[in-house]
Amino acid sequence: MAYRILEKEEIAPSVHRMVVDAPDVAKAAKAGQFIILRINELGERIPLTIADFEKEKGTVTVIFQEMGKTTKQLAKLSAGESLEDFVGPLGTPSDIRKLGTIILVGGGIGVAPLYPQAISYTEAGNRVISVIGARNKDLLILEDEMRKASSELYIATDDGSKGHHGFVTDIMKKILDSGEKVVRVVIIGPPIMMKVGAGVASPYDVEILVSLNSIMVDGTGMCGGCRVTVGGKTRFTCVDGPEFDARKVDFIELMNKLAMYRGEEIIAAEKYEEECRCGLH
Ligand code: FES
Missing domain, CATH: 3.40.50.80 (Nucleotide-binding domain of ferredoxin-NADP reductase (FNR) module)
Structure with a gap:
């Protein structure tokens, strides 16, 4: 199953907001939880915290910063394109109740x-x-x-x-x-x-x-x-x-x-950028 990207915008330099059509995730999501996504079949699995969700519309918003290879790749996608996996909500929800x-x-x-x-x-x-x-x-x-x-x-x-x-x-x-x-x-x-x-x-x-x-x-x-x-x-x-x-x-x-892990992350990101320059992506 593919998950459609409904909105995508750069909200600050190298920081992107992406709204994804994922009704099952939206239905169960709570503040403090995260999702795991994969861009394509061969893609790395990356966790991103849920930045917003609308149960009625079935949408989940994630915000990410271009850091390593996968987030740079993700930044290149546009509304209308799809993600291979968008799994969640995962993690323990924040303990939110009336406290003061x-x-x-x-x-x-x-x-x-x-x-x-x-x-x-x-x-x-x-x-x-x-x-x-x-x-x-x-x-x-x-x-x-x-x-x-x-x-x-x-x-x-x-x-x-x-x-x-x-x-x-x-x-x-x-x-x-x-x-x-x-x-x-x-x-x-x-x-x-x-x-x-x-x-x-x-x-x-x-x-x-x-x-x-x-x-x-x-x-x-x-x-x-x-x-x-x-x-x-x-x-x-x-x-x-x-x-x-x-x-x-x-x-x-x-x-x-x-x-x-910083060394490996830098090498992977540089390799990806080099491949982009050579027209491989
Ligand atoms: S992220 Fe791999 S065990 Fe928690």
Whole structure:
């Protein structure tokens, strides 16, 4: 069965939004879950977090950044074309219920998985304060959507081109210092940002969750590529996560592991680009 791409647009440099016709996935999808796709029969399986879904229309939205070979290949597809596989929803849904005030912190492409969470937390009756950031204003995604889905929205950019000149975690700290009783902080972004964010929030009496979706490989519990140490125990991100208690995650091990595959990823991406230049794709 092929899955038709209904919409496709570049929402920031090298960041793409794709709406896929996948009624079965849309019907069962919940915030925090992911899908596995394959472009064609010989394609690599890649996990992508669900950025939005509409049960009535039967559509699922994913947002991805061109990083390795497969995401570069995916970026070349247009509306009207199809994907070989689009399997899901996978992973444990976020534990969303009425808790009180929640801070959602998203960096870069990490804002994509945060968006359905903002919607669901708000629908569950929480006060949602969202803080989103990127290296610069052009790389900021889903600003309007996040504003609509949240009670308050703050923006930070590393270069100061929009919002606070600095990090999302600076704003998160200010909110935690403001005296407002915050029950939970959810941080999704690059591992270093989640590590720093977890460190900043740790002294406060607040639950801290991070989503480790970026380390998944096949997403099925079979390859072992997503093993993380949480509270001294080995956990599989794709089956046990992707959300974990940030205070218990061994971020150093996580970052070392991500660096381990970087060489192969760069070689595969360069080979693919070379083949594209030679007209092979
Ligand atoms: S991604 Fe392969 S086991 Fe989890």
